[in-house]
Amino acid sequence: xxxxxxxxxxxxxxxxxxxxxxxxxxxxxxxxxxxxxxxxxxxxxxxxxxxxxxxxxxxxxxxxxxxxxxxxxxxxxxxxxxxxxxxxxxxxxxxxxxxxxxxxxxxxxxxxxxxxxxxxxxxxxxxxxxxxxxxxxxxxxxxxxxxxxxxxxxxxxxxxxxxxxxxxxxxxxxxxxxxxxxxxxxxxxxxxxxxxxxxxxxxxxxxxxxxxxxxxxxxxxxxxxxxxxxxxxxxxxxxxxxxxxxxxxxxxxxxxxxxxx
Amino acid sequence: xxxxxxxxxxxxxxxxxxxxxxxxxxxxxxxxxxxxxxxxxxxxxxxxxxxxxxxxxxxxxxxxxxxxxxxxxxxxxxxxxxxxxxxxxxxxxxxxxxxxxxxxxxxxxxxxxxxxxxxxxxxxxxxxxxxxxxxxxxxxxxxxxxxxxxxxxxxxxxxxxxxxxxxxxxxxxxxxxxxxxxxxxxxxxxxxxxxxxxxxxxxxxxxxxxxxxxxxxxxxxxxxxxxxxxxxxxxxxxxxxxxxxxxxxxxxxxxxxxxxxxxxxxxxxxxxxxxxxxxxxxxxxxxxxxxxx
Numbered sequence: 001x002x003x004x005x006x007x008x009x010x011x012x013x014x015x016x017x018x019x020x021x022x023x024x025x026x027x028x029x030x031x032x033x034x035x036x037x038x039x040x041x042x043x044x045x046x047x048x049x050x051x052x053x054x055x056x057x058x059x060x061x062x063x064x065x066x067x068x069x070x071x072x073x074x075x076x077x078x079x080x081x082x083x084x085x086x087x088x089x090x091x092x093x094x095x096x097x098x099x100x101x102x103x104x105x106x107x108x109x110x111x112x113x114x115x116x117x118x119x120x121x122x123x124x125x126x127x128x129x130x131x132x133x134x135x136x137x138x139x140x141x142x143x144x145x146x147x148x149x150x151x152x153x154x155x156x157x158x159x160x161x162x163x164x165x166x167x168x169x170x171x172x173x174x175x176x177x178x179x180x181x182x183x184x185x186x187x188x189x190x191x192x193x194x195x196x197x198x199x200x201x202x203x204x205x206x207x208x209x210x211x212x213x214x215x216x217x218x219x220x221x222x223x224x225x226x227x228x229x230x231x232x233x234x235x236x237x238x239x240x241x242x243x244x245x246x247x248x249x250x251x252x253x254x255x256x257x258x259x260x261x
Numbered sequence: 262x263x264x265x266x267x268x269x270x271x272x273x274x275x276x277x278x279x280x281x282x283x284x285x286x287x288x289x290x291x292x293x294x295x296x297x298x299x300x301x302x303x304x305x306x307x308x309x310x311x312x313x314x315x316x317x318x319x320x321x322x323x324x325x326x327x328x329x330x331x332x333x334x335x336x337x338x339x340x341x342x343x344x345x346x347x348x349x350x351x352x353x354x355x356x357x358x359x360x361x362x363x364x365x366x367x368x369x370x371x372x373x374x375x376x377x378x379x380x381x382x383x384x385x386x387x388x389x390x391x392x393x394x395x396x397x398x399x400x401x402x403x404x405x406x407x408x409x410x411x412x413x414x415x416x417x418x419x420x421x422x423x424x425x426x427x428x429x430x431x432x433x434x435x436x437x438x439x440x441x442x443x444x445x446x447x448x449x450x451x452x453x454x455x456x457x458x459x460x461x462x463x464x465x466x467x468x469x470x471x472x473x474x475x476x477x478x479x480x481x482x483x484x485x486x487x488x489x490x491x492x493x494x495x496x497x498x499x500x501x502x503x504x505x506x507x508x509x510x511x512x513x514x515x516x517x518x519x520x521x522x523x524x525x526x527x528x529x530x531x532x533x534x535x536x537x538x539x540x541x542x543x544x545x546x547x548x549x550x551x552x553x554x
C-alpha cells in the first residue's frame with residue numbers, strides 16, 4: 001500500500017512535469033512579447049512594454065505574408081472539400097479488392113514526408129513551365145489535405161442510412177436532387193469541420209510550402225526567415241496573437257463539432 | 262462503379278470520378294513519377310537535354326552512397342528519427358495509460374484538452390518557442406545556472422535541442438493512437454493479472470503493451486516519418502554538426518542548383534519512409550485502415 005502511494009505521488013509529479021513541458025515554451029514565448037529587451041527572452045526582464053505589438057502591427061511585410069496565407073487557405077478549401085468528398089463517395093462504392101488498393105493510394109500522401117510532396121509537385125510543374133508560387137502552394141498543400149477531408153467524410157458516411165436515399169428516389173426525386181437534399185445536408189457538419197481543419201493545416205504548413213513557394217512568403221516562411229535574419233520580440237507578439245486566435249478557433253471548432261454530434 | 266452510377270446518376274458520378282482522377286493521377290502519381298524520372302537522369306544544361314548524355318542511370322543515387330558526409334547525415338537522420346520516436350514513446354506511454362485506464366471522466370476531459378491545445382499551434386511557432394528557451398543566454402540556462410545545477414551556460418543548439426523540439430512537436434501523434442489502443446483493454450484483465458501476483462512491470466510488458474501494440478506501431482510510424490521529413494526543427498535548432506537529410510535536399514534545390522540530385526535524395530527519403538511504414542505495419546500485423554484515423 002505504501003509502495004502504491006509513493007508510485008502515485010511519482011506519477012502526479014510526472015504529469016506535472018509533462019504539462020510544464022507542454023506549456024512552458026508557449027508561456028515563455030508569449031511573455032517575451034512584453035519584455036523591453038531587443039532579443040526575445042524573459043530573463044533578464046527589462047520592463048513591461050507593448051511596443052512590440054505596435055512594431056508588429058506596423059510591419060507591412062507581415063501583413064503581406066498574412067494575406068498570402070489567407071489567400072492560399074481559401075483556395076485550398078475550395079479544392080479539398082469537393083475532391084475529398086468525391087473521394088469518400090467513390091471509395092465507399094468500390095468493392096473489397098479495388099477498395100483496399102484505392103484506399104492505400106488515397107492515404108499515401110499522409111505517409112509521404114511533406115518535403116517530398118513539395119519537391120515532386122515543383123518538379124512536375126517545372127516540366128510544364130510553371131514555377132513556384134501561389135498556384136503550386138495551393139496544389140501541393142491540397143495533395144495531402146484532401147486525405148483529411150476524405151477520412152472525415154468517410155467517418156460521417158458510416159452513420160448514413162441509405163434507405164433515406166432510396167425513399168427519396170422512390171418518391172420521384174432525381175439522383176442530383178437526392179444528393180443535394182438528402183446526402184449533402186447530412187454531410188454538412190463533416191464538411192464544415194473539414195473546412196476548418198483544412199484552413200488550419202494550410203496556414204500552419206511549412207515543409208511542403210517551403211519548396212513550392214517561389215517568391216511568395218506565407219506566414220510560416222515569414223516567421224522562420226525572421227528567426228534567421230533578425231529576431232525581435234515583434235515576432236513573439238505575432239506568435240502570441242496567432243496562439244490566442246488558434247486557441248479561440250480550436251475551442252469554437254470543438255463546440256461546433258460537439259453540437260453537430 | 263456501377264453502384265456509384267445507380268446512386269448519383271451519370272452526371273454526378275462522372276464529376277466525382279473526374280475529381281478523384283484529377284487528384285490521384287495529377288497530384289499524387291504524376292508528380293512522384295516525374296520525380297523518379299528526374300532522379301534517374303543527369304543534370305544537364307537545357308541544350309543537352311534529349312542529347313546523347315541524357316540517359317537513365319543510378320548515378321545520382323550512387324552519389325549519395327559514395328559521398329561520405331551526405332551518407333553519414335542520411336544514416337544519422339535515420340537513427341536520430343528512431344530515437345525521437347523512442348523517446349516520444351517513453352514520454353507518452355505513462356500519460357496514455359493513465360488517461361485510458363485510471364483517469365476519471367472529468368480528469369480525462371481536462372487533460373485531453375490541455376494536451377491537444379498546443380498542437381493546434383503551428384510547428385514553426387512551437388520550434389520558435391524552443392529557440393527562445395534554448396538560447397545561450399536564454400531562460401533554461403539562466404534557471405540552471407542560478408539554481409547551481411550547472412556552472413556555465415550550455416550550448417543546447419545541436420542534437421539535444423533538435424531532439425527536445427521534435428519530441429515536443431510529435432507527442433500527440435504518439436499519444437492518441439496508444440491511448441485509443443489501451444482504452445479498449447478491459448480493466449478486469451489488469452486486475453486478474455494483479456490478483457495472480459504479477460508485478461506492475463509484468464502487467465505492462467505482458468498485458469498492456471501486447472494489447473496496445475497496434476497503437477504503439479502507429480505512433481512509431483507517424484513519429485518516425487514526421488521526424489525524418491522535418492525541416493524546421495533542425496534548421497532553427499540545429500548546429501553545423503547536426504545537419505538533417507532534408508537540409509541537404511533543400512540545398513540541392515535552392516543552393517546547389519542540381520535538381521536531379523535533389524530529386525534522387527528526395528526519392529531515397531520517400532522510399533525509406535514507406536519501407537519503415539510497411540515493415541513496421543507488417544511486423545506488428547497492423548492494417549493500413551487502422552493507421553489512418
